[in-house]
Amino acid sequence: MDAAAETGTDPDAVTGPPDGMVDVRDELTPMLSQYFDCCADYEDALVLFQNGDFYQTYCEAAEETARVCELTLTKREDSTGTYPMAGIPVENAASYVERLLDAGYRVAIAEQVETPEEATGLVDRAVTQVVTPGTVLDDELLGTGTTNYVAAVVREGSTRAVAAVDVSTGDCRVTSVDTAAGLGAELDRLAPAELLVGPDASVDIGALSAEPMVTDHAASELDADAATERLAAYVATPEAVVESDIERRACGVVLAYAEWAQGDDGPLEYVTRITRYDPREALGLDATAMRSLELFENRGAGASETLFGVVDETACALGRRRLDEWLRRPLVDRDAIDARLDAVAALADGALARETVRDALREVYDLERLAGRVSRGRANARDLRSLKATLDAVPAVLDTLEEMDPDADRLRDLRADIDPLDDVQDLIDRAIQVDPPVEVTEGGVIREGFDDELDDLRATEREGREWVADLEARERERTGIDSLSVGHNQVHGYYIEVTDPNLDRVPDDYTRRQTLKNAERFYTPALKRREDEILGAAERADTLEYERFREVRTSVAAETDRLQALASHLADLDALAALATVAVERDYVRPSFHDDGVEVAAGRHPVVEATQERFVPNDATLPQGSVTLVTGPNMSGKSTYMRQVALIVVLAQMGGFVPADAARLPVVDRMFTRVGASDDIAGGQSTFMREMTELSDILHAATDDSLVLLDEVGRGTSTADGRAIARATAEFIHDEVGATTLFATHYHDLTGLATERDGVRNLHFAAESDGETGSDSGVTFLHRVAEGPASSSYGVEVARLAGVPDPVVERSRALVADSPTSDDGAAEQATLDDVETKAAASETSSREAETNGPDDAVASALREADLATTTPIEALTLLADLKDRIEEP
Numbered sequence: 084m085d086a087a088a089e090t091g092t093d094p095d096a097v098t099g100p101p102d103g104m105v106d107v108r109d110e111l112t113p114m115l116s117q118y119f120d121c122c123a124d125y126e127d128a129l130v131l132f133q134n135g136d137f138y139q140t141y142c143e144a145a146e147e148t149a150r151v152c153e154l155t156l157t158k159r160e161d162s163t164g165t166y167p168m169a170g171i172p173v174e175n176a177a178s179y180v181e182r183l184l185d186a187g188y189r190v191a192i193a194e195q196v197e198t199p200e201e202a203t204g205l206v207d208r209a210v211t212q213v214v215t216p217g218t219v220l221d222d223e224l225l226g227t228g229t230t231n232y233v234a235a236v237v238r239e240g241s242t243r244a245v246a247a248v249d250v251s252t253g254d255c256r257v258t259s260v261d262t263a264a265g266l267g268a269e270l271d272r273l274a275p276a277e278l279l280v281g282p283d284a285s286v287d288i289g290a291l292s293a294e295p296m297v298t299d300h301a302a303s304e305l306d307a308d309a310a311t312e313r314l315a316a317y318v319a320t321p322e323a324v325v326e327s328d329i330e331r332r333a334c335g336v337v338l339a340y341a342e343w344a345q346g347d348d349g350p351l352e353y354v355t356r357i358t359r360y361d362p363r364e365a366l367g368l369d370a371t372a373m374r375s376l377e378l379f380e381n382r383g384a385g386a387s388e389t390l391f392g393v394v395d396e397t398a399c400a401l402g403r404r405r406l407d408e409w410l411r412r413p414l415v416d417r418d419a420i421d422a423r424l425d426a427v428a429a430l431a432d433g434a435l436a437r438e439t440v441r442d443a444l445r446e447v448y449d450l451e452r453l454a455g456r457v458s459r460g461r462a463n464a465r466d467l468r469s470l471k472a473t474l475d476a477v478p479a480v481l482d483t484l485e486e487m488d489p490d491a492d493r494l495r496d497l498r499a500d501i502d503p504l505d506d507v508q509d510l511i512d513r514a515i516q517v518d519p520p521v522e523v524t525e526g527g528v529i530r531e532g533f534d535d536e537l538d539d540l541r542a543t544e545r546e547g548r549e550w551v552a553d554l555e556a557r558e559r560e561r562t563g564i565d566s567l568s569v570g571h572n573q574v575h576g577y578y579i580e581v582t583d584p585n586l587d588r589v590p591d592d593y594t595r596r597q598t599l600k601n602a603e604r605f606y607t608p609a610l611k612r613r614e615d616e617i618l619g620a621a622e623r624a625d626t627l628e629y630e631r632f633r634e635v636r637t638s639v640a641a642e643t644d645r646l647q648a649l650a651s652h653l654a655d656l657d658a659l660a661a662l663a664t665v666a667v668e669r670d671y672v673r674p675s676f677h678d679d680g681v682e683v684a685a686g687r688h689p690v691v692e693a694t695q696e697r698f699v700p701n702d703a704t705l706p707q708g709s710v711t712l713v714t715g716p717n718m719s720g721k722s723t724y725m726r727q728v729a730l731i732v733v734l735a736q737m738g739g740f741v742p743a744d745a746a747r748l749p750v751v752d753r754m755f756t757r758v759g760a761s762d763d764i765a766g767g768q769s770t771f772m773r774e775m776t777e778l779s780d781i782l783h784a785a786t787d788d789s790l791v792l793l794d795e796v797g798r799g800t801s802t803a804d805g806r807a808i809a810r811a812t813a814e815f816i817h818d819e820v821g822a823t824t825l826f827a828t829h830y831h832d833l834t835g836l837a838t839e840r841d842g843v844r845n846l847h848f849a850a851e852s853d854g855e856t857g858s859d860s861g862v863t864f865l866h867r868v869a870e871g872p873a874s875s876s877y878g879v880e881v882a883r884l885a886g887v888p889d890p891v892v893e894r895s896r897a898l899v900a901d902s903p904t905s906d907d908g909a910a911e912q913a914t915l916d917d918v919e920t921k922a923a924a925s926e927t928s929s930r931e932a933e934t935n936g937p938d939d940a941v942a943s944a945l946r947e948a949d950l951a952t953t954t955p956i957e958a959l960t961l962l963a964d965l966k967d968r969i970e971e972p
Contacts, residue, residue, distance in 0.1 A: 112161050113205045115141065121193045121210055128191035128213055129183060137170035138192070145169040151186045152179045177223035180214055184224070187296065190214040211346045216296045217277025218250050218344035220461075222452070225251055228403025233344075234275035234295075235337035236266065236284045237305060239329045243284070246333035247273050250341050252404075252451035253353040253458075253647060255317075257330045258360050264369065264780055267291065269362060271370040272411045279336055281305060292370045292380070300336050310335025316350035318357055325359050345459070353458030355644050365412035366736050367753030367789075371777055375756035375792070376729055377690065378410060390730055393689050394739065396664040398444035401451065401650055402657020409658060413736035417676055417750050422493045423659065423738025424673055429491035430663035431740070437663055439483045444657050446476040450650035458643045462636055464528045467515050470639070470646075474508035477501065477649070480656065493659070501652045507642050514635045529628045529635075537631060540624040547617035551577060554610065564588055577614045578604040662739040669693070671740035674731070675747050680707035680823055681728060681790075687742040688727035689734065699866040700744070703728050705825070707749060708787055708842055710817045712834055713827040714873035715848030718884075720866040721827040722758060724848070725792045728825060729754060732790060749823070751790045755781040758794040771799030778812065787821035794827045806830050817842050834872035847873035 111119065118132045118141060129147065131138035140148040141159070145167040149156040152171065159168045171179045183190050192212045199206055212220075217233025225231055234247035243266045246257040260266050263285065270278070271292050278295040280286055282305075288294055310332045314321035317338070325331045334357065341351060373379065378390045391410055397403040414420045430437045448469040456462040457470070484498040516530045531538055555569040564585045571577045575597050581589055582602045593605035606614075639646075665671060669689070685700035692698040701724055705711055713721050731741045735748050757777050778796060785791055796812050797805030809830050816824050817840050826833075836843045849869050879895045 115161075117205065117208055118193075121191065121208070125191040125210055125213065128189040130191045130193055130210070131171060131176070131180075132193045133173065133195045133208060134170075136173050138173060138176055139168060139170045141168050142166050147188075148179075148183070151188075152182050154179075177221045180221070181224050184214065184216055184219070213344040213346070215277050215298070215344060217275060218341060219276075220251055220345075220455075220459075225452075227449070228397070228400035228407075230254070230274075230404055230407070232273050232275040233277040233279065233337060233340060234270065234273055235279035235281070235300065235333050235340070236270075236286055237281050237329055237333040237336060238284045242329055244327070244329040244333035245269050245273070246330065246337045247275055248337050248341050248354060250345065250351070251455055253351070253455050253643075254356060254358075254451070255334070255338070255354050256358045256360060257325055257334050258362055259327060259330050259333075260362060263287065264784065265362065268367065268369040271373060272365075272368070279340055281336065290370065292374060298340070300340065305332050305336065307332055313338055313350075314357070317354055324357055330359065351459075352640070353455045353643050353647075355647060363752075364415060366415055366733070366751060368411070368413070368733075369755075369780075371780075372729075372754050372756045373411075375758040376726055376733070378733070379407075381690075388690050388694050390690055390733070393669075393693050394662065394665050394734070396661040396668075397657050398441045398660070399447040399653070399657055400449040401447065401654035402444065402661060404451075405654035405658040406661055409737045410733070413733055414738065415736065415750055415752055420676070420736055420738055420750070423662075424740075425491045426493035426659045427662045427666060427738060427740060428673055429487055429494055430660050431666045433487060434667070436483050436487055437660055440480055440656065441660050441664070443476045443479040443483070444653065444660070447473045447653055447657075450646060450653065454643050454646040454650065457636060457646075458640045460633075460636065460640070462639075464515060464632065467511050467636065467639065468517060471508060471511040471515065471517075474504055474511075477503045477653075480653070484656075493655075497652055497656055500648075502645055502649055504642065504645055504649060507639055507646075510635060510638060514631070529631050534627070534631050537624060537627050540620045540627065543620040544617055544624060547613045547620065550613055551610070551617070554579075562588055562590060575604065576606075576618070577610055578606055579610065580604050659738075662737075666740035669742065671734075671742050672745060674735040674741050674743075676735075676750055677747050678707065678749055679747075680709065680749060681705040681732070682745075682747040683728065683731055683741075683743050684746070685744040686727055686731055686746070688723050689730055689742045691723055691727075692742060701727075701866075701868045703731075703868075705823050706842070706844075707823055708821045709844055710813055710824045710826055710836075710840075710842060711844045711846055712813070712836065712872070713825060713846050713848070713868075714829070714831055714834060716873070719848035720868075721848055722794055723866075724868060725758065725794065725825045725827060729756065729790060729792055749788070751823075752786060752788040753784065754790045754792075755785055755822075756792045757781060757796060758792055774799055775808075782812070782815060782820065785816070785820050785822040789820075789822040791816065791820075791822045791824040793824065795829065796826070797830070806832065809833055810836070813843070814840075831872060837872075845870065845872045847871060849873075 114134075118130065118139075121130045121132065122144075129140065129144055131140060133139075139145075145156060146169075148154060148171070149167075149169040152169075154169045154171070157168050157170075158165050180190050190213070191210045192214065193208045193210045195206050196209050196211070197207050214220075214224075215233070217231065219225055219231060230249050231251055232247040232249050234245055237244045237246075241261050242259055243261075243263075244257065244259040245266065246255070248255040258269060260269055267287060267290055270286070274293055275295045277298060278286065278288070279298050279300045281300050288297060307328050311321050313335045314325065314331055318324045321331060325334055338351070338354070341354075342349070345351060368376075368378070376390065377388070381388045391407065394410070395403060395406060397406055414423070430440070450470070450473050453462065453466055453470050453473070456466055462470075481498060481501060481503065484494055484501075487494050487498075489495060514530055514533045516528055529537060531541070551569060551571075555567065558569070558579060559565060559567050564581060566582050566585060568580045569577070570580060578596050579593065580599075580602050581593075581604075586603060589603075589605065592607050594607070595603060596606050597604040666673075669692075681703055682705075683703040686703050687698055687700050699720070701720075703724075705728070713724065715721055727742075731743060731746060732748055732751055732754065734741045735746065736750065757774065774796070778793075781791060781793075793812070797807075797809040799805070800808075809826075809828055810833055813824075813826055813833060813836055816822055816826075817836075834845050837845045846868050847870075849867055879892060879899060882895065883889075883892045
């Protein structure tokens, strides 16, 4: 692979020879030459070079490893000089590899591929795996119940293809989009840990929610014929599974990289699911929407308080990954949504059945990753035991589903589709010893009775050890030496030990084996024969046991497709049961769907409700295509209200019940949010520029089936510009886009739009003031939505509640009272009658000015004024300007 690590460190500096050492392989020691050959073959990675029980790094690579992993830097001296060295224990390598990955390195693992006994000279070593953020396989480096994609982007004209594979589970998927925004949205849904980017891919990495490691891939890897040939190793008919040429090329790139990282010469056998999907089959949620709605990440004080955190009642890792996928891709097909809701309803109604299923699923291990390890030939005995424990839980699931509501088609289908893999369960049960849970290299893995030859060898070994165990008593009786003992060590084998004072009583058939300080060790011909029998039987048993274990593992690996299918069905069931549990425990209701807009009775914000003792529910009635202007004080609940409407829609379309007394909803195609923004200093964008960029994306992409949330549009610039942008935005959405929109604003004069356009409505959040104006005055936020516009924003009162010094608060009150253009002044509270009155007054002033012969400039300004669209504030400003001109001497 033509990959370049973005580590901020020159690869040559990391892998090159130490100072004073010439870079000529023949002049290095054989081991160093072998090490630098590996470094040359994997120049974009930091090579961990196995030397016995440690992975070693040398020279500048050692210095980097010691710094990142906080290791002691040692030195090694040989005929070529002295150079730095740092080692990582093989048995505890995962934690150190994780640190190197976090620091931006790729790690190449060079293992000893032969034992010292097998080697005729230097032990041969080879890179067996390249570990990158997107190709991690070690469970210690992978989050439980999470996906870990490496994705590739290929561009051709305006089309961008995205292919992603999770090498830990074998899940592979591909799609294509036509815009840069669509590409960003798909990458945010996938959240890849690593991104392969080809020539001219034009990926805005900084705009993604989570920044992946970026790897360049060569143009040579984009050949369509080579990609199709590679895909043919995974699916019988690549053209049928992945129709477009560009998508096949993207698949080819990502699969080639995965194969390279795993050190495999051929296809990854456990990648059996290559899925082509259409982004339009899911509710469109871009990075901005997912951040604003805090679906997976809360950047505030409660970092764990997210929608996923609320609904994640899954029992196993499989279900957690599936629930994550459903939340990232809510459905847009009404029949599919209802099918999920039917299943959730059945599980919610059947409390006993639901808990029985959940109890069984708690015994389920991460079957997808287990299947991957088995298929790769890396599963150990513990993995097979975990697989058996998982299969043992399936019959209880099937029995419970058999008793469930027959009207729930999804549950009935799951019952029919779940394959208990009885043959695999039986094979593991017969072959693998469950207790004690030891590794295959320690013996005792294959169950007695599974293989006759192995049983015979074990019997020989066991009988020999029993004979040796009885030997001590027999020899004490025969020789009369009470201190005589029988023992064993790895160097000298079995021996009979006699202390020096008793040496004169040693029988003639004892042969000296070892001399100690105060004793002698002997063996007898019978002991030597038994030793040979024991050691020979043990060695042959260990070899045969490993062979039988590999045969069992290979047989299980042949059923990878069935294992992964079972994993998928159990994942669906766990996710459905989790949604049902949330519905019951949090008093959610089943939503229904229609085409007339949002109708929610006593809706609640699922996350806020879960973290607060008291939450005020609110209704939401948003006719299809309406623009609802939401006004009210800061801290009154406007943003929470808008987000709760959006989250109710998301929950409903992912197939879950919703926090409300009742909910009738449309099926939304896309959801857009412009709620809060911050500077992007690195990208050269101010807060206002980012706001306008997000607004532009919304106005270009929203449709009449979309839901749009806008909060304080236009507040990042001058008051006049901000009002103009906010008003024009609301008008454009109403007149041109037709999306159902919630528009929160402090520009109270915008509320006049409700009198001009039938589809614009006003809601406000109520507050109560005690009517006082002094420092002891107060305001109470009711957090309840009501019809009509708000009368005030109470900004000064919020400042007082925040602890702003009293002199500042009092001065602010005075300035507000004196300001003719204050948002909280009379101008912003003007009703339609006020607008019409002021417009008529403006026209009267214009006629009087003409009668009295006004200045030409004043007359021109009056002619150009568009009184039909002039706001109260603009009318007052115009009148003041005309008055000043007339009064000028």
